[in-house]
Amino acid sequence: MKTQTKQLLKALEHKNAIKLVLPLKDLQFFGDKTLYELKQAMATIGQQLKKVEGDLSAKAIDPSASIEDIQVQQKSKEDLQARFNVIKQQHDELEAEQQAKFAQQQAAKNATLGGIDNPQQKVTAAKAELIRSAMLNKPVSTEVRAVLGDDSSTGGGKFLPKTVSNEIIMEPLATNPLRGNSAVTRITNLEIPKLSYTLDDDDFIADKETAKELKLTGDTVSFGRFKFKVFAGVSETVLNGTDTELVGHVENALKSGVAAKEKKVAFAKTPKAGEEHMSFYRTGPTALKRIEGESKYDSIINAYADLHEDYRENAKVAMSRVDYLKMIKELANGNASLYAAQPEQILGIPTIFIDSATEPIVGDFNYSHFNYDLNELFDRAKDIKTGVEQFVVTAWLDHQIKLASAFRIAEVKTP
Incomplete structure (x- = not known):
């Protein structure tokens, strides 16, 4: 067998090899390779084969190319095609063997899922089956969906079961510091009033900027649907690992992706087309008011003071930690005690540290609202660059700043 393997390798490496007719038993030396490695090899040789085919076509129609040159390219093509076919x-x-093995494991697990007494273990096992089914393009059993709280109205479609969806969307691991300050909901076609209360007297709004904004943009906010995808790379080792490791790996990646998306849209300096309204740094008629100061500290205090008292009471400042430390350095002037003080003691208002806030945002973050459409989907994809399989969640998000009047951007005066 070793002799046959060496001969095969030598034949594969020979640049002028034309044919490789190999019995199945002689292919077993590839058995030590993982499916991922074989996919990589196929991708590499496939790219080479495509290039050689292009070169061959070019030489075939080139009158100046000699027959010998065309024959060399033809041999190279046959050689690469043979290599590709072997792999x-x-x-x-x-792949067929692994899918058959998975089908047996899935059948065994589904048969025993009802026998798991611990509710948390049962949910973890069901989540693992959901992920493995998606990665291998297999249908998710009704028992798994039932454990994960799937709505029967989906009819066995690819909607993300409620338990998984809630934990990914509503409980992100990689924190978005706006969570706990901004509102987060999961309601389809959400429409809410900009103010939480109204009076029968139209003049009850003391803040003239708010009154002007409501007249310009209306007194309700309608949330849209802006699609994005989160990818969790799943290697063959992780996929075949324990349920706990698989579920933990995928959920952590997806939660981190969701949190990153929220921060990206909320603090984008150059938002994507159609998503301009999501950013605190948006421009145009609904742009947040900018307040200047001689220093970062002065601009924040001035912005806070410029807020109407209705918003000032619950106001916080969102700023990067680097900006805060630079500000403290300027204020301290050699006095180390300021470094030990809490941010609220320095600024007089609570502080939200978020590096995406390249310019401090001062305001009542109750008027910042993230909403997710209910119809998240899950699927699989392959990263053609690395060959790693991806567990993919598609979700629809909108971020609305319900009242721009509730916020100010603090900026330092330019010299």
Whole structure:
């Protein structure tokens, strides 16, 4: 067997090899390779084959190319095609073997899922089956969906079951510091009033800027649907690992992606087309009012003072920690005690540290609202650059700043 393997390798490496007709038993030396490695090899040789085919076509129509040159390219093509066929055959067999093994494991697990007494263990096992089913393009069993709280109205479609969806969307791991300050909901076609209360007297709004804004933009906010995808790379090792490791790996990646998306849209200096309204730094008629100061500290205090008292009472400042430390350095002037003080003691208002806030935002963050559409989807994809399989969640998000009047951007005067 070792002799046959060496001969095969030598044949594969020979640049002028034309044909490789190999019995199945002689392909087993690839058995030590993982499915991922075989996918990478197929991708690499496939790219080379495509290039050689292009070169061959170019030479075939080039009158100046000699027959010998065309024959060399033809041999190279046949050589690469033979290599590709060898690896693909082993890949297909290994993939079929793994899928059959998974189907047996899934059947066994589904049969025993009802026998798991611990509710948390049952949910974890069901989540693992959901992920593995998606990665192998297999249908999710009704038992798994039932454990994860799936709505039967989906009819077995690809909607993300409620338990998984809630934990990914509503409980992100990588924190978005606006969570706990901004509102977060999961309601389809959400429409809410900009003010939480009204009076029968139209003049009850003391803040003239708010009154002007409501007249300009209306007194309600309608949330839209802006699609984004979060990818969790799942290696073959993780996929075949324990349920706890698989679920933890995928959920952590997805939660981190959701939190990152929220921060990105809320603090984008150059938002994507159609998403301009989501950013605190938006421009145009609904842009947040900018307040200047001689220093970062002065601009924040001035912005806070410029807020109407209705918003000032619950106001906080969102700023990067680096900006805060630079500000403290300027204020301290050699006095180390300021470094030990709490931010609220320095600024007089609570502080939200978020590096995405390249310019401090001062205001009542109750008027910042993230909403997710209910119809998250899950799917699988392959990263063609690395060959790693991806567990993908597609979600629809909108971030509305319900009242721009409730916020100010603090900026330092330019010299």
